[in-house]
Amino acid sequence: MPHAFRRLALSNLAAQASEQLALAAAPLLAVLALGAGAAETGWLQAAQTLPFLLLALPAGLLADRASRIRLMIGAEALRAVALLGILALAASGRLGLGGLAALGFLGAAGTVAQSVAAPALLPTLVPRAGLARANRWLELGRSLAFAAGPALGGALIGWLGAGPAYGAAIGLSLLSAGLLAGLPEPARGAAPRRHPGQELREGIGFVLSHPLLRPILATAVVFNTAWFVLQAGYVVHAVHHLGLSAAGVGVTLGLYGAGMVAGALAAPRLAACWSLGTLIAAGPLAASLAALLMLATLALPAPALAALALFLFGAGPILWTIHTTTLRQAVTPGAMLGRVSATVLTATFGARPLGAAIGALLAARYGVGACLLAAALGFVAQLAIILASPAARLRALPG
Known part of the structure; x- marks a missing residue:
């Protein structure tokens, strides 16, 4: 596979691992440190999935109008900032369920942008005949993160506390952004700007x-x-x-x-x-x-x-x-x-x-x-x- 795709695949693996670590850590932190019950963790889960409903279409519009690589780098930076905010509030003793939910929403917004931009970028990096193989590698990375991320997040919080779990997730997001930096993106012809509603329709x-x-x-x-x-x-x-x-x-x-x-x-x-x-x-x-x-x-x-x-x-x-x-x-x-x-x-x-x-x-x-x-x-x-x-x-x- 092309070198550019290999970097994208490694970036995707790091991003997926960061997401799964954060998704596993949030409810555990809510229950163990904040005394949350089933209803509170349910609302926390809702906050972390709501961006997919509210922001996917605007993110798709951005992915077709602007640089997809810069959008993905921005997404990982946004997730890292949100996770760092959770870590800082927890360390200072000022973290509450509302703050955890709000920052979880912000981090998930980065996940949405990444999820929309990566499939749109892939055909510009890989020949048509290699698309299925490339998608397999991306899905394999997602599968590995899905299988290992929650277990690793739970183990880190159980053994060492929330700090190392969130620190690892932040590091993975920054690694993902670093792998994308400098990646070549084929130029796209300038499309005429129309009303966003028309483009979404x-x-x-x-x-x-x-x-x-x-x-x-x-x-x-x-x-x-x-x-x-x-x-x-x-x-x-x-x-x-x-x-x-x-x-x-x-x-x-x-x-x-x-x-x-x-x-x-x-x-x-x-x-x-x-x-x-x-x-x-x-x-x-x-x-x-x-x-x-x-x-x-x-x-x-x-x-x-x-x-x-x-x-x-x-x-x-x-x-x-x-x-x-x-x-x-x-x-x-x-x-x-x-x-x-x-x-x-x-x-x-x-x-x-x-x-x-x-x-x-x-x-x-x-x-x-x-x-x-x-x-x-x-x-x-x-x-x-x-x-x-x-x-x-x-x-x-x-x-």
């Missing part, structure tokens, strides 16, 4: 009118809704129905990250013998099978079934992410990549609180079993959407 309209991107977006929205319906009830189900301890729940959740790593590592071999459409459909198919396995634990409360389900939830959808991202980059005009990526990010992250709310309502009224059943129906629906679409019949990247 153009990006959204492109996705909704494209025969390949529209069903992919619909599948992703249903997937994310169903996934968060499932997450709303899983921990309670694992503890009270499967008889798992807190450590056991952690192990099963860790298998989700392990599945992501395994899927990313297997992607090249599978790509050599499967068509692009099969690779795209593999994620929804694996998720549907996993949801049915999880549903089966209501009748057969075996922790191994739940563990296998979570592994499949990681392994299959990572193939989806790699190859649908590659397809999106291949069919989208370069000048519109930021806005198109932001549209997808906004819709998929917007489905997450919806799924969590549905799961909470179902669990409160009908019990955890209703969450598992609703999630299974959702995963079957997302499989039906993609199988009925032309994306599942693609042999290779379209021209």
Whole structure:
């Protein structure tokens, strides 16, 4: 792969590791140092996900108007400043839940800009034939960070306190920004400036009118809704129905990250013998099978079934992410990549609180079993959407 891409991949790994460390540290700091309960940690989680809903589209507009590398460097600097603020307030004894939530929101805003700009930059650094391979490396970095970051963050806080955990996250963000500094960015022709609303409508309209991107977006929205319906009830189900301890729940959740790593590592071999459409459909198919396995634990409360389900939830959808991202980059005009990526990010992250709310309502009224059943129906629906679409019949990247 080109040298510029290798630097981008290392920067992405450092950025993802910083994000996961910070996401793991924040609720632990809230509970252990600030005495937060479940409601407070829930609001803290909301503050750290809200920027994806509010800021992804403006970030996409910036990514199409300005330097994507400078936007990513600014994003990492913003995250480092936010984390440093948390560390300084904690050290001085002035950190409260409000400050932790506000600075968490600010740090997540940097994550949003990074998430939008990186996929838009990638096609300018890598030949078209290498896009799938490049996306695999980026997703492998994300998977490794997802699998190891929370465990490392928890261990650092448990053994050494919040300072080393946040210090490591700050260092990783600065490393990410340093790797991006001086990276060559191909010049883009100056586009005529129009009203921001018109430009955003153009990006959204492109996705909704494209025969390949529209069903992919619909599948992703249903997937994310169903996934968060499932997450709303899983921990309670694992503890009270499967008889798992807190450590056991952690192990099963860790298998989700392990599945992501395994899927990313297997992607090249599978790509050599499967068509692009099969690779795209593999994620929804694996998720549907996993949801049915999880549903089966209501009748057969075996922790191994739940563990296998979570592994499949990681392994299959990572193939989806790699190859649908590659397809999106291949069919989208370069000048519109930021806005198109932001549209997808906004819709998929917007489905997450919806799924969590549905799961909470179902669990409160009908019990955890209703969450598992609703999630299974959702995963079957997302499989039906993609199988009925032309994306599942693609042999290779379209021209």
